Amino acid sequence: MKLQVALDVLDLPSALTLAHQVAEHVDILELGTPLVKSAGITAVTAIKAAHPDKLVFADLKTADAGELEAELAFEAGADLVTVMGSADDDTIRGAVAAGKKYGKQVVADMISVVDGRVARIREVAKLGVSFVEIHAGLDEQARPGYSIEQLLADGREAGVPFSIAGGVKADTISSVREAGAVVAVAGGAIYSASDPSAAAAELKKRATN
Known part of the structure; x- marks a missing residue:
């Protein structure tokens, strides 16, 4: 399992x-959506130039014009890009087409998809994405009673x-791997850790052992 x-x-x-x-200590460096919006797509180029040995993930959360937006990210140096799992199937197909053109990966982000999530995960997987990100956003995580367990259950069921x-952290990452x-x-x-390097090292250790 990659971190x-x-x-x-x-x-x-x-x-x-x-x-x-x-x-x-990590395998993939993800530029979060707010970072891309704030700093621009050239931030992808800068991170890739600084860490050419790492996979760079542009979290665009594309909802339309899938091929165009994916091409922008890939041309900037991204190795992976997200398209919304709730987007139109043709949007996802367009992003996948760009991935094939550039030899890169497209990930379907399932954020905000709750009802019928497992069925939709299986649908988008058939559209050619490399994998599906089962994702609870910050707002969802802030709600009382939130648990990562539902994400894990949906992943196991989707197949x-x-x-x-x-909610991936030191005390949950083993369950994610399992x-x-x-x-x-x-x-x-x-x-948010006082020592991000040490926190990443601990997560990597638990992700692989």
């Missing part, structure tokens, strides 16, 4: 600093390659 860090900061210097702190984002995820996405557990 992905969400660089959920709002400016490129902060993203470069965080990436430098944690790159040794297709998936990642988990939303559920069969191909990628665990950690955000606050790393960037």
Whole structure:
């Protein structure tokens, strides 16, 4: 299972600093949607140039014009890009077409898809995405009673390659691995830690042991 860090900061210097702190311990560097909106698509180029040995993930959350937006990210240096799992099937197909053109990966982000999530995961998997990100956003995680367990249960039931984002931390990452995820996405557990490097190292250790 790969470990992905969400660089959920709002400016490129902060993203470069965080990436430098944690790159040794992670497999995928994700530029969060707010970072891409704030700093622009050139931030993808900058992170890839600083860490050419890492996979760079542009979390565009594309909802329309899938092929166009995916091409923008791939041309900027992204190795993976997200398209919304709730988007029109043709939007997802367009992003997948761009992925094939550039030899890169497209991930369907299931954020905000709750009802019928397993069925939709299976549908988008058939559209050619590399894997599906079962994702609870920050607003969902803030609600009383939120648990990562539902994400894991949906991943196990869906039976297709998936990642988990939303509550991945030191005491849950083993469960993410055991559920069969191909990628665990950690955000606050790393960037909010007093020592992001140590936090990433601990997560990587638990992700692989």
